[in-house]
Amino acid sequence: GGGSEENADEVRIGYFPNFTHITTVVALENGYFQEEFGEDINIETSTFPDGSAFMEAMSTQDFDIGTVGPSPATTTYQRNPEHEIIAGAVNGGAVLATREGAGIESVEDLDGMSVAIPTIGSTQDIMLRETLSEVGLDVEDSDGTVSMLPQAPADTSTLFLQDDVDAAATQEPWGVYLENQADADILLDEEEFAWGTASTTTVVTARNAFTEGNPDLTEDYLRAHIRAIEFIEENQQEAVEIFIDHIEDIAGNELDYEETMEASDRLNPTYEINEEVLQEMATISYEAEYMQSDDIEGLVNRAFLEAALEEE
Amino acid sequence: MITVLRRVLFVIVIVTIWEIISKTNLFPTFMFPPLLIPNDPGGVTVLGTLVDGLITGQIIEATSVTLGRLLIGFSIAVVLGLTFGFLIARFKWVDDTLGFFVTALQSIPSIVWFPLAIVWFGLGNLAILFIVAIGATWTMTVNASTGFKNVPSIYLNAARTLGSSGTHLARTVILPASVPHIISGLRVAWAFAWRAIMAGELFGAAGGLGYLLDMGRSLQAMDLVLSIMIVIGIIGTIIDNQVFLRMERNVSRKWGVGT
Amino acid sequence: MITVLRRVLFVIVIVTIWEIISKTNLFPTFMFPPLLIPNDPGGVTVLGTLVDGLITGQIIEATSVTLGRLLIGFSIAVVLGLTFGFLIARFKWVDDTLGFFVTALQSIPSIVWFPLAIVWFGLGNLAILFIVAIGATWTMTVNASTGFKNVPSIYLNAARTLGSSGTHLARTVILPASVPHIISGLRVAWAFAWRAIMAGELFGAAGGLGYLLDMGRSLQAMDLVLSIMIVIGIIGTIIDNQVFLRMERNVSRKWGVGT
Amino acid sequence: MKVNLEQVNKTFPKGKNNSLHVLHDIDLKIEAGEFVSLLGPSGCGKSTILNLIAGLDSPTSGEVHVNDKKVKGPGTDRVVVFQQGGLFPWMNVLDNVTYGLLLKKMSKKEAEEKAMEGLRMVHLGNFTKAYPHELSGGMKQRVAIARSLVMDPDVLLMDEPFAALDEQTRIILHQELQEIWQKTGKTILFITHNIREALTLSERVLLMSTRPGAIKKTFTVQAARPRDPSDSVLVNLEKRVMSELEEEMEKVLKEEFGDDYRFKTSAVRDRDRDHMGDHI
Amino acid sequence: MKVNLEQVNKTFPKGKNNSLHVLHDIDLKIEAGEFVSLLGPSGCGKSTILNLIAGLDSPTSGEVHVNDKKVKGPGTDRVVVFQQGGLFPWMNVLDNVTYGLLLKKMSKKEAEEKAMEGLRMVHLGNFTKAYPHELSGGMKQRVAIARSLVMDPDVLLMDEPFAALDEQTRIILHQELQEIWQKTGKTILFITHNIREALTLSERVLLMSTRPGAIKKTFTVQAARPRDPSDSVLVNLEKRVMSELEEEMEKVLKEEFGDDYRFKTSAVRDRDRDHMGDHI
Ligand SMILES: Nc1ncnc2c1ncn2[C@@H]1O[C@H](COP(=O)(O)OP(=O)(O)OP(=O)(O)O)[C@@H](O)[C@H]1O
Ligand SMILES: Nc1ncnc2c1ncn2[C@@H]1O[C@H](COP(=O)(O)OP(=O)(O)OP(=O)(O)O)[C@@H](O)[C@H]1O
C-alpha cells in the first residue's frame, strides 16, 4: 500500500464483478479514469465478492476508492469512521428471487422460509428487512421467522438447485442468472423490492485519508464516473458488451449477452445520493443491532461531487 | 496463593496494555476495540458487547447450537472410530485396506471436505455435522486401533490362563486395557472436532458461534469478534482441561503409567 | 506382498464403486464426478482435471504457495513455541502467568483469529501466516514446556555430578532430553498448522491449494475439488508419515521408550 | 505325572529367512506336589518352556502333557504368576481375584468368599477394595499369587515372580510361598535367575544351558524346611550350581562382548578353580 | 577422612503442613580407600544420604564434609553411579564417557584416550560407537562405571547400581567391581538392599534402621578377596546382618499391612528363633 496519502502517484480502485458496478467497469475500460487522472498516475484495481470484504480491505488501506453498496459503508462507519460516500452510482438492480417449487406467491409467504443474502449487513440484507417489515415479518436474528443465509452470490444458484434456500435477495446480474439457470421466479423486481427504483444499490466510497490528501484526484475520479454514467445511458448495448468482455478478462467465463442485457434493464445509473434512503437504511441497521445508533452524520460528503459537476 | 495473585496481575497487565493500545491513536479503534472503557467512535466495548449478547440470549443460543452440533458430530466420530479401530485391530485384511486408507484420510483437514459436503448434504446442519464427524473420526480410528493392538500381552496371557476368551476377553480385558489410548484419542479427536466446527460454522453460516464470528467480521465489529473469541476460549479451555485432560490424568495415574 | 495386493484391490474396489455411483443416475453427475471414465455431459473426470492441473502447472504452483506459507508459519510457531516453552519451564512466574494464558489460547481454534487477522494484517499472505503460526504455536509451547519440565532428574543429576551446569547443562542435557516431547509437539503442531492453512486459504482467497478448492466450489467443479483433495491427501500423508511419524518412531526407539 | 515334556523343540522365526532354535530336545517331568525350579541365564528359554506348559504357545515338535492330557491351549488347571503380576489395573484387588472364579460359573458370593480366603492367605484381607496402583510391588505379587491359588490349579507356574522386588520383600515372600506350598500341596514350576532363590524354595533345581536351551543338570535339594541360607547343604549345593552356571554365563558373555572379554572369563575361571575343591 | 557426616538430619516437606523426618542424627565416616556399603530396607533414607554427599541435596541440619571441605553442591570429586545408569541416550558410549572429561577442559584427544582406557577396564573397548539402547543392562552399568571412574573422583558413590540386573550379570559385575577397586584404590560408598552384595563387596557394612533413618549397626567384613559366598566368615556374618535387618523389615511390614500382618511377623520371628543360636 502506501504512497497515496498525499499527492499520490497511484490510485487504487475497488469494485465487484457485478453489473451494479458497471459505472466503474466502463470508466476503467473506456480509459476515463486514466484520462482524468493524467498519464503520471498509475491505476490499480481489485475486485471483491461482497461488501464485507470490500470494507475490510478499505479499512486496512488496501485501496483508496471504489463502488460498494451503501449498507456496508454505513454499518462499518460507526466503528471506523475513516471513509465517506462521495457520490451515487447505481439505483435499482436488486431483486428478490424465489425458488420454483418453494410455493412463494407473496412476501407474506416468506414466513418460515430461508432467504440468501450476499453477506451480513449488505445492502440486500437491509432491503430484505425493509421489505419484510412492510408485511410484519422479520428475520430470525431479530426474533423473526425468516432465516437469512449469507452466501456468496456465485453460490446462490447451486443452493436453489439443491433446494437449500427458498429465496434470494440479490443484485444483477445474479437475478437474471437465477431466473435462467435455476428457474427462479422474480417475486419482487427492481421496482418493487424495498424502495424500488429509489433504492440506492451502489455508491462511490473513498477513504478520508485519500480524499483529504488528494482532492484533485478525487474530483478527477468523479468526473470519470459521471462520464461513464452518461456513456451507459446513451450506449446501453455497448456498455453491456464492455461489461461482458471485462468479466471474461478477470474471471475467464463469458456471460450471456441476452441475459446481461436483461439485467441492465433493471438498473439505473446515477451520481445522485439519496440521503433519505441512506438514513432509512441506517435506521434499519440500527434496529438489526448492526449499529450502535442510526446517526450517520459525516458519512455523506457532497463537496467533491458538486465540485466535479461544476466543472462539467 | 502467589500463583493466583500473579495470574490476576497478569490479566490486569494484559487488559491495561490492550486498553492503552486501543486509546492511543496508533491504530484505528476498530482494530483494537476497548475492553472496558469505551472510546470515542462507536462507544462500544468488548465487555459491553459480551454482557449484551449474554443478556439478549444471542450468545447463549449460539453456544447451545454449536455445542449441540459438536456433541452429535463427535459422538458419531467416536462410535465410528471405535468400530473401525476394532475391525482394524481384529482383522489383518481390514488393517491392510481400511487401515491404510484411514492414514491417508487422516491427513486431509476436515474443512477441505466442505465443498463436497455442501454438494452432498446441502448447506446447513448436515454439512457441518459431516465436517465435524470426519474431522474426528480418523484420529479416533487410529488411536483406537493402536490401543486395541497394543494391549500388553501380559494382560491377555493372564486372562487366558484364568479361562477367559472370545467376547469375554474383549469385554473384560481388551477394551479396558485400551482405555488410556482411547482417552488420548478422544482428546485429540475433540481438538480436531472443535477446530472443524468453528471453520465449518464460519463458512456454513447457519447459526452457532462461528456464525456470530462471521457476522462480527462482516460488520467490522471487532468487539463482537473478541467477545465471541472469549466465549470460545472459555468453553474450549473448560472442555479440554476439565473433561479430557482430567480423564487422561486420572487414567494414567490409575494405570500406573507416568504422566 | 499380500498386503500390497490387498491395498491395490481395495483402491480398485473404491474407485469402481465411485465410478458406478457416478454413472447411475442416482445422483446428478456434479455430486459424484467420475474418477476415470467421463460421463456424457461435460466429459470431465477427476483424473483428467488432476493431470491437466499438473501439466498447466496450476496445481504445482498452488502447492508451492501453500507449502511456502506453511513452512514460514510453522517455523515461526516452532521458534516461538520453543522460546515460550523454555521460559515457562525455567521461570515459575512465567509459568503462572503466560503458562496459564497459553492453556486458554490453545483451546481457541486458530481460524477463529481470522476476522482479527484480516483487520490487523489485511486480507492476504500475512493474515494466513498469522493463522498458521497461531494454530501451531500454543501446542508447541505446551509440549516444549512439558518436555523441558520433565527432563528425567537422573540425567540432570548425572550431568551435575559430572560438572555440568547453566547453559552447558541446558544445551547438552535439557534440550536433547526433551527431544521426544518436542517431536511429538512438532507432530501435533504440524497437524494443527496443516488444518489452519487449509481453512485460512479457503477463506483468505490469495492463492494456494485452499484457494483452488474455493474456486472449485464456486464453479461447482467437483472434479477440481476432488483432484485438489487428492493432492492434499498425498502431501499430508507424506509429511505426516514420512517426516513426523518417522522422527517420532526413531527417537522413541533410540531413547528406549516403547512406541 | 503332573507335567511331562517329551523331546520338545521350539524354533522362533527370525527375520525373513532365519530361525532361532530356542529349545532343543527338552525332557522334563514334574511329579504331583513337587516344587521344581528352572534356573538359567537370561534368554536360555525358561519362559518359553513355561509358556508351552501354560498352553500360551505350542512346541515346534515334541509333546507337552499335563495330567496325562496333551496341552492344547490355556486352561485353568495351569495358572501362571508373571514377573509383573499381570494384575488388571482397572479392577480392584477383589475383582482381580474373583475374575477367574466367576468364569468358572461360580456364584458371585461364593467367588468372593473364596477370594477372601485366598487374600487372607497372603495377608491382604484388608486390601480388597484397593486398586493395584495403590499397592507396593510385594503386595501386587501377593495378589497375583492369591488370584492363581483360588483357581485351585493342578499346576502353578511362576515366571520370575519376585525378580522385580527388593531383597527384603523377596525374603519375606520366599517364606510365605514355602508355607503356602506346604499347606496346599500344589505342584509348582518356579522360574528364576537366582540360585539362592531356587535352592531356598524347591525340591529340585533344573539348570538350563543356553543357545539352544536344554536341561543341563538336575540338582535335588535335601534340606530341612523352613530353609536357612546358612545351612551347609545349601551352601555347598550353591557352589556346585554356581560352577555349572558359570560355564553358561561365559558362553553368554562371549556372545555379548566378543573376543574383548577373554581376559574376564579367565578371571571368572580363576575364582572357579580356587574353590573348586570345596564341592567335589 | 574422606567423607564425614556429623549429626545430619533431613526433613522433607509432606503435603501442606506436614513433614517427613527421613534422616535422624546420622554420623558417618569413610576413610580414604575404604569400600563401605549402606544396607537397609526400602525407604529408610539410603539414597538421601548419598544425595547429601553428592551435593544434590542439602541437609536440614548437621554438616557434610568430603576431603575436609564442606559440601556445597555437586562436584567432580564425588561422582555417582545410579541404578539406571543415567547414561545419556542421545550420545554414544564414547561421548557419554568423555562428557565429564571435556568439562574439565581436557583436550578432545586426551579425553578420548582416557575414556578408552576406562572402557577397556570394563571390557567395552569395542563398543565406543554404540548407543545406550543397543546395550544390555549389564553393559550400560559398565559404561556408567567407566564414566565415573575416568573422572578420577575422590569418592565414588553407587546407588544400587546392580539392582536392576539379573543375578548372573550381577555376579560378574561384583567380580569386576572388586578388581577395579583393588586396582584404583578408590573410596567407594555402595548402596544396596542385598546383604550378600554388601558382604561380597565391602570392607564395612552400615545397617540402617527406618523411620527415621539412622545407622543402626556397623559390621566389619574380614574375609579374603576375591570373596566367595560360601566362605564361613561371610555365611555367619550374613546371618547376623539378617537377624538385625528382620527387625526393620517387621517395622516396615507392620506399617504396610497394619494388624493384619501379626501372624506373619511371628512366623518370621519363629525362623529367627530357630536358628538364633548359630551366630550368637
Ligand atoms: N515370540 C518370540 N519370537 C521370537 N523370539 C522369541 C520369542 N519369545 C522368545 N524369543 C527368544 O527366545 C529366546 C528365549 O526366550 P525366553 O523368554 O524363553 O528366555 P528366558 O530364559 O525366559 O529369559 P529371561 O531370563 O530373560 O526371561 C530369547 O533369545 C528370545 O529372544
Ligand atoms: N524429594 C523428596 N521429597 C519428599 N520425600 C522424599 C524425597 N526424597 C525421598 N523422600 C522420602 O524419603 C524417604 C527415604 O527416601 P530414600 O530415597 O532415601 O530411600 P531409600 O532408602 O533410598 O529407598 P530405596 O531403597 O527404595 O531406594 C522415603 O520415604 C521417600 O518417600
Ligand SMILES: [Mg+2]
Ligand atoms: Mg523369561
Ligand SMILES: [Mg+2]
Ligand atoms: Mg534409593
